[in-house]
Amino acid sequence: MGIFLVFLVAYFLIFFFQPSKILYFYISPQEFEFSNQKEIFFEIKPFSIDIQLTDTQKHKSHLTWSPNKKYLAFAERIMEPAENPFDREWAIKIINPKNFRIKTIFIGDDHTSEHQWLNDNTIRIYINAGTGVRAYRDIDINIPEPFIFAERKSPEFWTPIKAE
Numbered sequence: 375m376g377i378f379l380v381f382l383v384a385y386f387l388i389f390f391f392q393p394s395k396i397l398y399f400y401i402s403p404q405e406f407e408f409s410n411q412k413e414i415f416f417e418i419k420p421f422s423i424d425i426q427l428t429d430t431q432k433h434k435s436h437l438t439w440s441p442n443k444k445y446l447a448f449a450e451r452i453m454e455p456a457e458n459p460f461d462r463e464w465a466i467k468i469i470n471p472k473n474f475r476i477k478t479i480f481i482g483d484d485h486t487s488e489h490q491w492l493n494d495n496t497i498r499i500y501i502n503a504g505t506g507v508r509a510y511r512d513i514d515i516n517i518p519e520p521f522i523f524a525e526r527k528s529p530e531f532w533t534p535i536k537a538e
Contacts, residue, residue: 393471394443395419399427401434401448414448414469427474442494445470445515449489452481466499468515479513482523500535508535 389396398417414428414437428434433451440447446469453463466480466489480489485501492498492512500510501523513521 390472392443394439397471399437399446399469399471401437402426416471427469428476436489438489438491440491440494440515444472444494447489447491447497447515449486465520466497466513468497477515478520479515479517480521480523486523510535 385396396419398419400415400417402413402415412432412434413426413430414434415424415426417424430450432453435449437446437448439445448467448469450465450467451463452465463484464482464486465478466482466486468477468479469475470477479497480486480499482499482501487500487502487508489497489499495515496512497515498510498512500508502508511521511523
């Protein structure tokens, strides 16, 4: 009984400090060739128990861990209704694996291109600002509400990438 209790305490300590060692997150493969529906699942190691985390039936991509392996980020095609239906096409979302909550930190239009972790709390989001022109914005994952970028109305928050 004592060994089991030690194993259980060690398992929860590892989960608390580095959930990436206990949980394996992945985006499910498309069920149908022409389907654009992908969901996020996680597997509890070493038990091989797979559990579906999302159920939005919308395309998801670029699932990446933060450098400290405590959060995951992914892009989701959301297509929120707006005056122009392409105003709010993509969202960058964060998963907290300790409580399985998903938080939206960015909503952008069809010019949103990619994201990358800069450090444990900051994600750099890139947009295509025209032919051969890209810009980026660094977003703190702890913001209370998502940063909304639609119709390129917030150029003061973006840093252009200079051609080399």
